[in-house]
Amino acid sequence: MKLGRYNWDLPVFLAPMAGVTDKAFRETVRxxxxxxxxxxxISAKALNYQNCHTLHMLEIKDETEPRIVQLFGSDPDNMAQAAKLAESLGADVLDINMGCPTPKIVKNREGAALLRDPSLATKIAAAVVQAVNLPVTVKIRLGWTKKEIIAAELANRLESVGVSMITVHARTREQFYAGQAEWEWIRRVKEITNVPVIGNGDITNPEQALQMIEQTGCDGVMIGRGALGNPWLIPQIQHYLKFKKLLSQPALKDRITMVLQHFEYLIEYKGNRIGLNEMRKHAAWYVKGFKNAAALRNRIMQTRDIMEMKDLFCRIADKN
Ligand SMILES: Cc1cc2nc3c(=O)[nH]c(=O)nc-3n(C[C@H](O)[C@H](O)[C@H](O)COP(=O)(O)O)c2cc1C
Structure with missing residues (x-):
């Protein structure tokens, strides 16, 4: 598939996830x-306001291409201004969030609220496309409720104002993250639009990724929750789509080396206090499926510094 100057073959994206896909996790996945x-x-309003925390989230210059930045907002001019800023800070691709279901977001007409206002959604996309010299992509859900499915119509409108790729999370806003994603709608969006369509929702193993591509004809897939505590899933899917063969799970020792590297990144990018908090969250995901996982999780929550956390994971590696 083509996206601006890029030519990607069945890309497997790590989904944008607030509180998860920070620089430390993105670097780990790479x-x-x-x-x-x-x-x-990233909030367009906060970015334009030059909020310190938001600018920190956009320290992406030294990351490997493509640096894909997701923005959310409800005002076309504000979004255009934020898009320009993100471009100047190193973004290679700009993605617009039209799917976040959180009440505090939708009450501001942002995120999934735009599914109920396709004219505003289209104006926002048009303003961002005009503002930057980058490919602009949009991530949508199916609609607000099952009775208000709008994905295909919205995709068409977005394409008509110059959006270069559309990701479909095959759930409605009403579903939040519950119930099954309805992949059939991804197929319908793909049929009706000419831009690449990325399928998203409920892929947790390589076979499911291939199944989604076969069922919907989508041009790539996006993985969210399946990658929590399991960044290896992304390259495993990439490999499976290319060679139709499963990669074996890396050895426990190698996985733990990577977990410790992730923790190093967290401390480097977020400092000791916030880094440790974030580390506890990821550590609890990493030990999923380990022997005595519940007891390990308790110990993870009680760790007081990075040395203790490292020690815990080193002991897990040595015991196995
Ligand atoms: C903790 C969490 C945070 C999320 N944050 C975002 C976000 O910032 N932007 C976005 O477009 N979607 C966000 N999502 C939705 C995911 O990108 C994805 O669409 C959704 O989880 C469905 O994919 P999955 O079934 O592979 O998890 C988030 C999901 C989770 C679980």
């Missing part, structure tokens, strides 16, 4: 072989 990552969603 280190294990993932190629396409997206930032957490």
């Amino acid at each position: 280190l294990v072989g993932g190629k396409y990552t997206v930032t957490e969603m």
